[in-house]
Amino acid sequence: MSGQLSADIVVIGSGIIGSLAARRLAQQGASVLILEAGPRLERARVVAAFRNSPIKGNWMAPYPPSPWAPHPIYVPQDNGYLKQAGPYPYPAEYIRAVGGTTWHWAAQAWRLVPNDVRIKSLYGVGVDWPLSYEELDPWYQEAEEILGVAGADNTGSPRQHPFPMEPVAEPWSMRRFRERLAPAYPVVANTVARNSRGYDGRPACVGNNSCQPICPVNAQYLGINAVEAAEAAGAKVVPNAVVFRIEHDAKGRIAAVHYYAPDKSEHRVTGATFILAANGIESPKLLLLSASDKYPNGLANSSGMVGRHLMDHPSTSLTFYADEELWLGRGPQSPSSINTLRDGAFRSQHAPYRLDFTNISQVLNVTGDLIKEGVYGAEFEKQLRWRAARQVNVKNVLEVLPNPDNRITLSAEKDAMGIPKPEAHYAIDDYTRRAAEVSKADFARIAELMGGTGLRYSAEGQFANNQHITGTMSMGNDPASSVVDAFGRTHDHENLFVCSTGVMPTAATMNSTLTGVALALRTAEHILPAKNAHAATAHSSHEASLA
Amino acid sequence: MNASIHCLLLLGLLVAAPAHAADATDAALLQRGQYLATAGDCVACHTAPGGKPYAGGLTVPTPVGNIISTNITPSTNAGIGNYTEQQFRDALRRGIRADGARLYPAMPYTSYAQVTDDDVHALYTYFMHGVAPVDSKPAPTRLPFPFNLRLSMAAWNLLFLDGKPFTPDPAKGAAWNRGAYLVRGLAHCSTCHTPRNLLMAEQSSRELAGGAVGTWRAPNITSDVNSGIGGWSEQDLVDYLKLGHARGKAQAAGPMAEAVDHSLQYLEPADLQAIATYLKTVPAQHDPADTRAVGSWGAAFNGMADQRGTALPDDTAQWTGAQLYDAHCASCHQASGEGSFDGGLPPLFHNTATGRADTGNLVMVILEGIRWTNDSGVHMPGFAHALSDHQVASLANYLTLRYGNPVARITATQVASLRAGGAPSHLAALVRLAMVVVVVLILAILVLWRRRKRRRTSSGQA
Secondary structure, three states: OOOOEEEEEEEEOOOHHHHHHHHHHHHOOOOEEEEOOOOOOOHHHHHHHHHHOOOOOOOOOOOOOOOOOOOOOOOOOOOOOOEEEEEOOOOOOOOOOOOHHHHOOOOEOOOOOHHHHEHHHHHOOOOEOOOOHHHHHHHHHHHHHHHOOEOOOOOOOOOOOOOOEOOOOOOHHHHHHHHHHOOOOOEEEOOEOEOOOOEOOEOOOOOOOOOOOOOOOOOEOOHHHHHHHHHHOOOEEEOOOEEEEEEEOOOOOEEEEEEEOOOOOEEEEEEEEEEEOOHHHHHHHHHHHOOOOOOOOOOOOOOOOOOEOOEOOOEOEEEEEOOOOOOOOOOOOOOEEEOOOOOOHHHHOOOOEEEEEOOOOOHHHHHHHHHHHOOOHHHHHHHHHHHHHHEEEEEEEEOOOOOOOOEEEEEEEEOOOOOEEEEEEEOOOHHHHHHHHHHHHHHHHHHHHOOOEEEEEOOOOOOEOOOOOEOOOOEOOOOOOOOEOOOOEEOOOOOEEEOOHHHOOOOOOOOOHHHHHHHHHHHHHHHOOOOOOOHHHHHHHHHHHHO | OOHHHHHHHHHHHHHHOHHHHHHOOOHHHHHHHHHHHHHOOHHHHOEOOOOOOOOEOOEEEEOOEEEEOOOOOOOOOOOOOOOOHHHHHHHHHHOEOOOOOEOOOOOOHHHHOOOOHHHHHHHHHHHHHOOOOOOOOOOOOOOOOOOOOOOHHHHHHHHHOOOOOOOOOOOOOHHHHHHHHHHHOOOOOHHHHOOEOOOOOEOHHHOOOOEEEOOEEEOOOOOOOOOOOOOOOHHHHHHHHHHOEEOOOEEOOHHHHHHHHHOHHHOOHHHHHHHHHHHOOOOOOOOOOOOOOOOOOOOOOOOOOOOOOOOOOOOHHHOOHHHHHHHHOHHHHOOOOOOOOOOOOOOOOOOHHHHOOOOHHHHHHHHHOEEOOOOOOEEEOOOOOOOOHHHHHHHHHHHHHHHOOOOOOOOHHHHHHHHOOOOOOOHHHHHHHHHHHHHHHHHHHHHHHHHHHHHHHHHHHO
């Protein structure tokens, strides 16, 4: 690409969040340019590659990194892109491609619970958000209607208007959990961006059980759907545009961004307003990379908080055999969960959590186990049948408190384009570890109610990462302790906004995508108000801007 | 509703059917009118996408140009609020508007001509009292010469309109007669399923032998075992009309999906049964190309084994039919084309979609998918945006070869033509040419006649 590009709005990152912000702004008549570091993928190729591959359990397999925009790969071995400074690893997975990481996700589209945004005031831990749940509600609704969210009402997240869709049909396994765990634990349908009926031209889920790595029928809303919607609204996408520097003028306004094409030719893109939407790791990396004489610590970083407060949702789990055939693998991968532990007075002592049941087919896991155990022949088939029918898993999804020492920095090591790699500094504190300990009693009780045998707890002190990259560019009212304001505008640069789960000041217990999208829509409204924006929204924006 | 309309209405009722005057707004009558309007699928044409029911504005493409449906709500300035029942009846059964102008037969009045007086009365009552008036007028229809002369339709009607309402056949049972009444009348099946002659009139001698609806083919639904529905049970037919698919036979797509979506699924079980009873007796029309029942071809076949272990070509244009099937189809229709256990995702063998020698509908369903509006249901996604003409042809040839009629072929040119909306119609040019020929002929006859007269005169003088 040659010649100088320019637009009213320049969005860096084409994931679900950046693309939906772009779509909304394009709908208001702005010229919008989306710069994406990775290549454009074809859905059919991803589906065919997955179906044609013997590697079914590695969800990154259909998304190999491009040489110019690498992303972390851990299987079969770590490609060394995301450096680990420790003490605890933060092995985030994400996809640098048009459409971003939601090419593969479980489509969990949860709202927070109202108290999640006030944990400092209520429980004396973490920080309060600069906005209330009530202010978020209409944005959640708008996001849910775009994504096509199906869900149950009794999950602890109140709402003013109904879900766009009824919950997706309950798989047999989840029904048995619900029946056998009642009344001790209410098991409810997850809130998901997955169609329970035809919605917005996309079909209903038919239960392929391959939500990750790819929904093969487009029943699940993906970032690429958001990209196509943004394009339909008039936005232009430039793939393979690796932004490596954000340029400011003498007054501190952003003047342009610079990107490398795969041949390392340099390009400059000017605009009036810039939105950084390159996820919670690549975005702070880019702000830090853009350090200048005027901003020696990087852009938007007068607080020193860029990259800090890195969070995720660590999980521990219990695997066991139920005393009846449940045959996980029919329907979506993650259909149901227990939501009663997402909030409570205990939050002053330990992290809240959600208890989530997998519905991923166990055939592959069990086959691997049996081969390792040396089982073969007729016994293999018998064991495979027995175990695959009964093996189940429950995990917790734990909150992590924001800690400035958990952070993304620039590594001394560089990628193929000569750009420093990101480096993660991470630890899991006692607040979270205590909750993991408490949840063991839940695991045990659940196993007991399911007639469980062969109980296998995840290794002591080992936490699985859930790829919910949060923090790193936290929002807040105080420019000394936060990176962006309540509308996602950087405190330091009037025309630079951040749309990302990275702006979430706390992680709560819920998958972060829907909150990220809701906040981004709210940011888009703040940049360029929609002519027909919902009344409640206009009201709250007005109040907030007066405050 | 204002007083003057009531007066008009009452006047109309008194003239037409005084016995019904007392129950003009009777709930049961309204309900029956609504049911009949549903059976007639009036809403399908008289509602624009996203528009208010019956307010018109839908563009109906025809071989003679686009016809824009009218507002048939009881609005007095934009709809039919001023119509008397007599005027309503004339529009419905004779194709004559209240102002005397002729309707185009895109309005299926040649079928509605069969509707009884009682049913017209119920329909009239419903449209006057059960439909919300909408005061906006759609754009008028503007057809090219000579079709812009609505009076030409009077001559057309003289030739092709059989104005007699349905008369039951006493030799047949009640169900058959009810079915015949619905099929030939309100359900206007022949509008699409009966082939048309050069002047776009239904060829009554070939009732339900199959016709064209834009880029879609309305298949033969006569009792022929191979070409039609002769091999279907009555229950198959009822299922199809109610659910939009008959297991192991066929599923409704394109305009038929619309008909099921808006109309047929709401018919009472007895009426659906009656339609099935009648259809099974429609004289067979056989197409020699159909060497076996169109819904009986093919068997389960797994073409995936050949693909496994072979890298996919970088250029998707080079992908084989099997590779395209794997990427786009197999996640629902399954690796062997067997569909889901309950038939909700249909098998591709034993399916008229892959069994016909005419492959147009197979291409159309791949391009457009199957969407219902009433349940926002995407019964099958369309692939027009995802597949090139060449890819659609490769995929469709794989489907007919493996699961359907193996001699059926699809070409990229055919796909391109259907994607573009089908071959252009030459009807207007033909009719204009015919008119020129007629004028030339008349002139020639006149010249000859005058010459002969002159000759006769001169010979008389001789």
